[in-house]
Amino acid sequence: MTKGSAPVFVKLENYNEVMKITESLKSRITEAKAILAKVDAILSEEQKNLDNWKTELDSVEKKVNALSDALLKPEAQ
Secondary structure, eight states: TTOOOOOOOHHHEEEEEHHHHHHHHHHHHHHHHHHHHHHHHHHHHHHHHHHHHHHHHHHHHHHHHHHHHHHHHHEEE
């Protein structure tokens, strides 16, 4: 015990109930962390897909712009 602390007395039945609740809370925290890890993985995968789509869209846009420019400018003869 630390200096200035008094011992805490708890009825055994209350102690056991508190311990059950504490273990339940620990278990739920572990479950919540696992769920958050899965959500994070899903979000990371979605971001990767969005980045790929953006890259592809930019590529298509450049090709369309090049085609448009080629059609608008007469070829030098």
